[in-house]
Amino acid sequence: MVVYNRLFEELFRRHMYKVDLEKMTGISGAIMARLAKNENVTVATLNKICLALDCQLSDIAEVVPDPQDALAKDDSG
Numbered sequence: 001m002v003v004y005n006r007l008f009e010e011l012f013r014r015h016m017y018k019v020d021l022e023k024m025t026g027i028s029g030a031i032m033a034r035l036a037k038n039e040n041v042t043v044a045t046l047n048k049i050c051l052a053l054d055c056q057l058s059d060i061a062e063v064v065p066d067p068q069d070a071l072a073k074d075d076s077g
Contacts, residue, residue: 001069004035007060010053024052 011021018032025048034041050057 001038001064001066002040002061003038003064004061006058006062007035007049010055010060014053021049021052025049 011018018029018036021027022029022032025045027045027048031041031045046057046061049060053060
């Protein structure tokens with residue numbers, strides 16, 4: 001699963017609020033909420049954020065094992 005903790009750490013480091021990023025990128029509050037909940041967002045959204053913050057995808061997102069996926073594998077056999 002993809003988690004966006006790095007994005008919010010980056011915003012904190014830059015003394016920025018979520019609303020600041022919304023204004024810079026044109027993304028909605030609903031999309032910011034999805035990011036905060038580590039839900040799926042489009043690559044276009046991630047691209048807008050990277051361009052606005054002048055950073056790489058790895059600076060704002062991280063792939064980590066999903067505990068639910070591990071449970072599903074254990075149950076399957």
